[in-house]
Amino acid sequence: xxxxxxxxxxxxHFLVGIFDDEDVLLHGVEKVRKKGVTIxxxxxxxPIHGLEHAxxxxxxxxxxxxxxxxxxxxxxxxxxxxxxxxxSWPMIIGGKPFVAFPDFIPxxxxxxxxxxxxxxxxxxxxxxxxxxxxxxxxxxxxxTDHKHVMAIDxxxxxxxxxxxxxxxxxxxxxxxxxPKSFTEEENNPSFFKYVSNLFRNGVGTTSRxxx
Amino acid sequence: xxxxSEVREPLVTGGRTHHDVTNDIAGRVEEKPAPLWMxxxxxxxxxxxxxxxxxxxxxxNGIGRWGLNKTIQWAWDITNFVWxxxxxxxxxxxxxxxxxFRQKWRTAINRAxxxxxxxxxxxxxxxxxxxxxxxWLGAYWVLPLPNTFGSLWVNFNSPLLWDVFAISTYFSVSxxxxxxxxxxxxxxxxxxxxGKWGRLIYGALSLGWTGGAKSWMHYEAxxxxxxxxxxxxxxxxHTIVSFDFATSVIPGWHTTIFPPYFVAGAIFSGFAMVxxxxxxxxxxxxxxxxxxxxxxxxxxxxxxxxxxxxxIAYITEFFIAWYSQVPYxxxxxxxxxxxxxxxxxxxxxxCNVISPQVFWIKWARTTIWFTFMLSIVVNIGMWFERFVIxxxxxxxxxxxxxxxxxxxxxxxxxxxxxxxxxxFTLFFMFAKYFPVVNMAEVKSVLKSSNDKVYKARVTIKxxxxxx
Numbered sequence: 228x229x230x231x232x233x234x235x236x237x238x239x240h241f242l243v244g245i246f247d248d249e250d251v252l253l254h255g256v257e258k259v260r261k262k263g264v265t266i267x268x269x270x271x272x273x274p275i276h277g278l279e280h281a282x283x284x285x286x287x288x289x290x291x292x293x294x295x296x297x298x299x300x301x302x303x304x305x306x307x308x309x310x311x312x313x314x315s316w317p318m319i320i321g322g323k324p325f326v327a328f329p330d331f332i333p334x335x336x337x338x339x340x341x342x343x344x345x346x347x348x349x350x351x352x353x354x355x356x357x358x359x360x361x362x363x364x365x366x367x368x369x370x371t372d373h374k375h376v377m378a379i380d381x382x383x384x385x386x387x388x389x390x391x392x393x394x395x396x397x398x399x400x401x402x403x404x405x406p407k408s409f410t411e412e413e414n415n416p417s418f419f420k421y422v423s424n425l426f427r428n429g430v431g432t433t434s435r436x437x438x
Numbered sequence: 439x440x441x442x443s444e445v446r447e448p449l450v451t452g453g454r455t456h457h458d459v460t461n462d463i464a465g466r467v468e469e470k471p472a473p474l475w476m477x478x479x480x481x482x483x484x485x486x487x488x489x490x491x492x493x494x495x496x497x498x499n500g501i502g503r504w505g506l507n508k509t510i511q512w513a514w515d516i517t518n519f520v521w522x523x524x525x526x527x528x529x530x531x532x533x534x535x536x537x538x539f540r541q542k543w544r545t546a547i548n549r550a551x552x553x554x555x556x557x558x559x560x561x562x563x564x565x566x567x568x569x570x571x572x573x574w575l576g577a578y579w580v581l582p583l584p585n586t587f588g589s590l591w592v593n594f595n596s597p598l599l600w601d602v603f604a605i606s607t608y609f610s611v612s613x614x615x616x617x618x619x620x621x622x623x624x625x626x627x628x629x630x631x632x633g634k635w636g637r638l639i640y641g642a643l644s645l646g647w648t649g650g651a652k653s654w655m656h657y658e659a660x661x662x663x664x665x666x667x668x669x670x671x672x673x674x675x676h677t678i679v680s681f682d683f684a685t686s687v688i689p690g691w692h693t694t695i696f697p698p699y700f701v702a703g704a705i706f707s708g709f710a711m712v713x714x715x716x717x718x719x720x721x722x723x724x725x726x727x728x729x730x731x732x733x734x735x736x737x738x739x740x741x742x743x744x745x746x747x748x749x750i751a752y753i754t755e756f757f758i759a760w761y762s763q764v765p766y767x768x769x770x771x772x773x774x775x776x777x778x779x780x781x782x783x784x785x786x787x788x789c790n791v792i793s794p795q796v797f798w799i800k801w802a803r804t805t806i807w808f809t810f811m812l813s814i815v816v817n818i819g820m821w822f823e824r825f826v827i828x829x830x831x832x833x834x835x836x837x838x839x840x841x842x843x844x845x846x847x848x849x850x851x852x853x854x855x856x857x858x859x860x861x862f863t864l865f866f867m868f869a870k871y872f873p874v875v876n877m878a879e880v881k882s883v884l885k886s887s888n889d890k891v892y893k894a895r896v897t898i899k900x901x902x903x904x905x
Contacts, residue, residue, distance in 0.1 A: 249885065268650045268651060268652065269650070269651045270648055270649045270650055270651070271649055271651065271654065272456065272460075272622075272626070272649060272877075272878065272881055273456075273622075273654075273878040273879070273881040273882040274654040274655075274657065274658050274878070274882060275651075275654070275882075278651045278654070278655075279651055279652070279654075279655040282651055282652075284651070284652055284655055286655075287655055287656045287658075287659035289656055289659045289660055289663065290659060290663055293663045293667075297667075307582060308594045311582060311591035311592075311594070312591060312593075312594055312595075315591065316590055316591055320593060320595045321595065323595060327595055330594060330595045331594055333597075333600040333603065333604065333674070333678055333681075334594055334599070334600060334603045336670075336674060337600075337603040337604050337607040337671075337674070338603065338607070340607055340611060340667050340668075340670075340671050341607045341610065341611065343663075343667055344610075344611045344614055344615075344664060344667050345610070345611075345614065347660060347663060347664075348614050348618060348660060348664070351618075351656055351657070351660045352645065354656065355652070355653045355656060356646070357621070357645035357646055357647060357653075358645055358646060359642040359643070359645055359646075360642070361645060361646025362646065363625075363644075363646040363647065363648045364648065365629065365648060366648075368629040368630075370648070370649055371622070371625045371626040371628075371629045371647075371648075371649055372456070372457060372460045372626060372629070372630070373455065373456035373457040373460065373881075
């Protein structure tokens with residue numbers, strides 16, 4: 228009984244607003260935030276420019292990561308080539324010096340690109356927790372199709388009643404508002420539960436699919 | 439003062455909505471394979487198997503099965519390698535360069551073009567590996583690993599080693615670029631999937647993507663930087679492939695014009711192959727609303743421009759051969775035009791220089807069947823270009839006593855057929871089980887570029903007051 232209670236405390240309760248148009252959504256986000264409601268996240272089927280500013284997100288740090296990984300690649304490439312041909316086994320090839328720097332440019336360039344691309348994409352996947360065995364928390368299946376979904380965490384907005392938040396969402400242009408809960412078990416299933424779910428339902432699809 | 443600009447042609451026609459885009463593209467993945475697809479797949483598997491038999495036989499018995507001789511040590515193998523790499527270039531160009539230049543018309547064709555890149559580079563990679571004769575050793579020797587011969591390392595002064603780094607980087611970065619682009623679309627298919635296996639496979643492939651605004655923000659940054667990295671990468675790859683020839687001392691090969699000329703040729707042949715594939719995919723999958731005549735015309739213009747650049751490169755090579763006053767160089771070029779391989783040279787000139795000039799006529803670049811035929815002509819021409827460069831430069835070298843002639847054997851032909859089988863098998867699998875059009879990107883341009891908006895703007899003659 229105690230375990231069930233603690234699980235219920237960990238369950239997540241949201242209010243979900245469905246928007247049809249991206250412009251309505253953009254203004255809607257501004258209106259909702261002005262009313263002092265904290266938005267958990269907005270889910271859209273395609274990237275909407277300006278949405279990150281409306282939500283108050285800081286700019287992506289991934290360009291900096293890409294630069295750092297790229298610089299690592301260049302350094303490693305140069306160290307490898309100078310070390311191998313200049314120090315480990317110096318050999319005269321075509322009368323060139325051991326460290327024929329111009330000849331090292333192509334490999335250095337390719338390794339810069341390789342490290343930068345893989346490092347940045349790896350950072351992206353880790354930071355956004357994207358992995359093949361993830362159970363995604365899907366608020367509304369139409370959010371990967373044609374609807375925009377705004378999720379409000381009711382616990383984080385504890386000072387406001389559900390009815391108040393619903394009114395704010397409607398006023399902001401949501402054409403549909405409904406509550407949605409995720410159980411702790413759904414979010415963090417045990418390994419065996421996860422595998423059995425996987426083969427019974429597929430990844431993160433515990434409810435009926437859309438037609 | 440108000441400036442009223444000309445309105446661009448709509449990119450998506452038929453009044454398609456966001457939901458229609460999902461139904462049109464994801465619907466193709468969900469439905470059962472069509473008999474036409476099954477027949478095409480069976481044919482490409484037949485090519486793969488029959489070519490694979492000859493390839494296996496060649497690997498077992500050695501590359502003596504090919505028509506190579508003591509004078510011509512590179513022939514169809516490296517011709518095919520350079521040709522396939524070139525075909526691969528259009529995908530990255532459409533994805534990366536056109537993304538950087540904010541060309542929205544790329545959205546309908548980038549997915550299939552990127553897939554074509556991956557499969558073409560796989561086909562290209564077959565050739566340098568098998569032409570080593572003993573690839574199980576060769577693949578190891580080209581890696582910078584300590585080996586059993588003491589601390590003898592790979593030669594970083596050699597363009598052939600640069601190629602190893604260039605092609606492997608190009609392949610892996612293109613694969614990542616392609617896959618990252620597919621993740622949101624896989625999530626769309628996952629959320630519509632009805633069958634268990636569909637949910638399982640697309641669920642795993644979508645990596646748990648939900649389309650959160652924060653994820654999209656980082657995703658866009660990743661896409662833009664990958665495009666920024668891929669743009670010089672695509673130029674570097676064919677530049678480095680051209681170094682295989684340009685840094686040698688063979689007349690006809692050691693020309694400084696090769697890097698830009700090879701890049702232009704790659705874009706030329708790549709776009710021709712994109713056209714060949716997209717025109718068929720468009721028809722079979724009824725994608726006329728997404729891949730419009732506007733798209734086809736744009737691609738034809740690129741084919742025409744790059745074909746002209748290639749033509750200028752041919753003429754410049756001739757001029758420099760004369761201007762350099764090097765007799766070997768001069769002989770090489772006269773021999774190309776009038777020697778034993780005159781037929782290959784004139785096939786190249788006809789297909790690559792003369793035929794794309796037809797695209798100056800609007801009818802030619804907006805007529806589907808004509809474009810399809812010409813795209814195949816360009817691909818044939820570009821194969822001949824690589825053949826002419828490689829074989830005609832080798833077959834008459836400095837010593838007339840060593841002069842030779844190359845004739846392909848059944849193994850040359852069938853190993854080439856094998857790569858066609860491989861390419862089409864992979865492409866058909868992609869076209870059936872993956873979304874062929876980037877749904878998320880098309881949806882993002884729909885509001886500003888569909889024909890509903892276009893008609894509204896044209897009607898009121900003022901593009902600034904609408905939307």
